[in-house]
Amino acid sequence: MRLCVLGSGSAGNALLVEGPEGPVLVDCGLLWSELVARAKRAGLSLTGLRYVLLTHEHADHARGLASLRRRGVKVVASAGTLRALGVRGLVAEPGLEVAGIRLFPIPLPHDAREPLGFRLECAGLRIGVVTDLGRVTPPVLESLKGCALLVFESNHDLAMLLTGPYPWPLKMRILGPLGHLANDEAAQALRALRDWAQTVFLAHLSQENNRPELALETVAQALNGWKGHLLLTYPDRPSAVFASG
Numbered sequence: 001m002r003l004c005v006l007g008s009g010s011a012g013n014a015l016l017v018e019g020p021e022g023p024v025l026v027d028c029g030l031l032w033s034e035l036v037a038r039a040k041r042a043g044l045s046l047t048g049l050r051y052v053l054l055t056h057e058h059a060d061h062a063r064g065l066a067s068l069r070r071r072g073v074k075v076v077a078s079a080g081t082l083r084a085l086g087v088r089g090l091v092a093e094p095g096l097e098v099a100g101i102r103l104f105p106i107p108l109p110h111d112a113r114e115p116l117g118f119r120l121e122c123a124g125l126r127i128g129v130v131t132d133l134g135r136v137t138p139p140v141l142e143s144l145k146g147c148a149l150l151v152f153e154s155n156h157d158l159a160m161l162l163t164g165p166y167p168w169p170l171k172m173r174i175l176g177p178l179g180h181l182a183n184d185e186a187a188q189a190l191r192a193l194r195d196w197a198q199t200v201f202l203a204h205l206s207q208e209n210n211r212p213e214l215a216l217e218t219v220a221q222a223l224n225g226w227k228g229h230l231l232l233t234y235p236d237r238p239s240a241v242f243a244s245g
Contacts, residue, residue: 020100080114187222
């Protein structure tokens with residue numbers, strides 16, 4: 001199995017997982033042509049794509065949905081997300097299998113209709129995908145136990161956000177319980193998962209209120225002594241490719 005984060009952040013989110021029966025996307029915040037180009041740049045392909053798993057309806061996660069549906073790609077999401085988008089699809093249920101990958105939805109606290117993260121399981125590997133959440137709840141942590149690979153939000157640095165250019169109401173939305181995770185919050189959650197996690201991608205970094213080196217440093221300090229791999233994702237290019245087996 002191989003995994004690559006094709007894009008991450010407010011410019012557009014998309015993650016590609018190669019399953020035993022073909023590729024699967026998690027989110028499609030980029031248009032089809034850009035998804036194909038970034039997959040190719042990473043040495044991967046969208047040929048045979050049949051499913052996209054949507055975490056929620058916000059444009060940076062669903063902007064390319066129409067271009068995928070024109071190609072017959074099936075949507076898998078919560079009932080609330082499907083209603084919010086006005087599309088038909090498969091409701092994400094625990095144990096649903098797509099392209100040989102079993103998925104387990106993780107309800108997340110975010111300001112969307114019925115947002116989800118996902119735990120993906122295939123050939124003994126567990127992958128946790130959790131972005132766009134205002135806080136890490138005990139059920140979220142419990143769902144991620146046993147995941148060797150995590151794609152986890154580290155959205156902003158608190159000081160940068162508070163002193164930055166965003167209007168105050170937007171700052172309060174980001175900081176609220178239905179907003180986004182600060183670096184420190186991500187670090188503490190990942191520290192609780194360090195016994196299982198072997199590879200962590202830091203995702204959904206704000207271009208205005210964070211710096212990649214700051215996110216890495218904050219999480220690395222909390223994971224002091226951890227022997228895994230800590231990687232970045234990017235708004236304008238694909239991440240490194242994770243390969244198992």
